[in-house]
Amino acid sequence: MVNCSFCGRKAVYVSKALGRAYCKKHFLEYFDKKVRRTIRKYKMFSEKETIIVAVSGGKDSLALLHYLVKLSKRVPGWTIKALLVDEGIKGYRETTIKDFLRVAEELSVEYRIVRFRDELGYSLDEIIEIGRRKKLPYHPCSYCGVFRRYLLNKAAREMGGTVIATAHNLDDVIQTYLMNIVKNSWEKIVRLGPVSGTAGHPRFIRKVKPFYEILEKESALYAVLNNLYPRFVECPYAQQSIRWHLRKYINKLEEMYPGTKYSMLRSLLRIIQLLEDKTNKIIEGEIRSCHICGEPASHDLCRACTYRLELEIMDENGNIIKNMDTGALGNQLSI
Amino acid sequence: MVRVKVKIIDTDQEWLVEVENGARIRDVLEKLDLNPEEYIVSRNGEVVAEDEEVGEDDLIILYPVVSGG
Ligand SMILES: [Zn+2]
Numbered sequence A: 001m002v003n004c005s006f007c008g009r010k011a012v013y014v015s016k017a018l019g020r021a022y023c024k025k026h027f028l029e030y031f032d033k034k035v036r037r038t039i040r041k042y043k044m045f046s047e048k049e050t051i052i053v054a055v056s057g058g059k060d061s062l063a064l065l066h067y068l069v070k071l072s073k074r075v076p077g078w079t080i081k082a083l084l085v086d087e088g089i090k091g092y093r094e095t096t097i098k099d100f101l102r103v104a105e106e107l108s109v110e111y112r113i114v115r116f117r118d119e120l121g122y123s124l125d126e127i128i129e130i131g132r133r134k135k136l137p138y139h140p141c142s143y144c145g146v147f148r149r150y151l152l153n154k155a156a157r158e159m160g161g162t163v164i165a166t167a168h169n170l171d172d173v174i175q176t177y178l179m180n181i182v183k184n185s186w187e188k189i190v191r192l193g194p195v196s197g198t199a200g201h202p203r204f205i206r207k208v209k210p211f212y213e214i215l216e217k218e219s220a221l222y223a224v225l226n227n228l229y230p231r232f233v234e235c236p237y238a239q240q241s242i243r244w245h246l247r248k249y250i251n252k253l254e255e256m257y258p259g260t261k262y263s264m265l266r267s268l269l270r271i272i273q274l275l276e277d278k279t280n281k282i283i284e285g286e287i288r289s290c291h292i293c294g295e296p297a298s299h300d301l302c303r304a305c306t307y308r309l310e311l312e313i314m315d316e317n318g319n320i321i322k323n324m325d326t327g328a329l330g331n332q333l334s335i
Numbered sequence B: 001m002v003r004v005k006v007k008i009i010d011t012d013q014e015w016l017v018e019v020e021n022g023a024r025i026r027d028v029l030e031k032l033d034l035n036p037e038e039y040i041v042s043r044n045g046e047v048v049a050e051d052e053e054v055g056e057d058d059l060i061i062l063y064p065v066v067s068g069g
């Protein structure tokens, strides 16, 4: 039997990197301490906040919602609301929405669901099909990421949010770090910190990552131990991505050399620090307002509007263009 | 030899695995080419660490860690 390093009871988790084993009670205590330390260290929240938790229905965001709702009971000035962006991925999102609704009800937390179809006129599945037909060079995850971020910021603002909390964990962050090293995208690496720049734009809501130092496995275990673990469904687009491969390799490395992940996170924080003076000015100075929609943009148009023009699902005045041919998908929907 | 049943939750993936006496859960996973980093393990309904020894007829359920957001 593997015993807890603190009380000798049966362990549910062993961290080889830290050389410790944890029973359920001591794991939850470790988890709570770690997240609270992250929140404090990076000054994520002030005493009065309306925190919008970005949820997908996956285990990480359910864990974050559960965690912050519990923590908010100790902070009178906090209001927690949940926001789910439904991209419209057939056979995937329907399931995760059900899991989200179950947890949201149990926690009696106020929530809003925003749909690609309502906001953009098309679901992600349709957008990907349109992009394919037009031979646009973007990966499904690019459309998804750009439009999600766009709608998240917009809807959070409409909900009165003062800060958006996302469930990105240590694994997510270091995967993105490696991806951007490969792509030589240092301006993106600089933005990978635990708190997004305050970017002096009136429409920009600050984003924070309370699980920045939490391993994906720890967040999953928190979900399992709190009966939050959702039905397991994987995004159908996930296996096509570089991220999926990187994740496999990093997990192999971590298994062979415990502590690799923490070490990579330290490497990221160090490079952000080293680049800070140089890049902060550039990034902050670049923030403008999109000519079409008025949302924050780093050029004349925001990424979401650029994509929509290229896909021809929106005209230059910002009106949705209906009836784009989505081939078989369109036929299926009209039956 | 010890025989255990391994399942991945919410999928049809299921195996019967034979391992040496005294083998640990991580040895079982290794036989299946699964990385313990990527699963939370429950044995007979209880979450356990992957360094736990397995016993005859144990039912091991795996919760994948790598599902998204
Ligand atoms: Zn303990």
Ligand SMILES: [Zn+2]
Pocket (backbone or CB within 6 Å): A290, A291, A292, A293, A294, A295, A301, A302, A303, A304, A305, A306
């Ligand atoms: Zn725009």
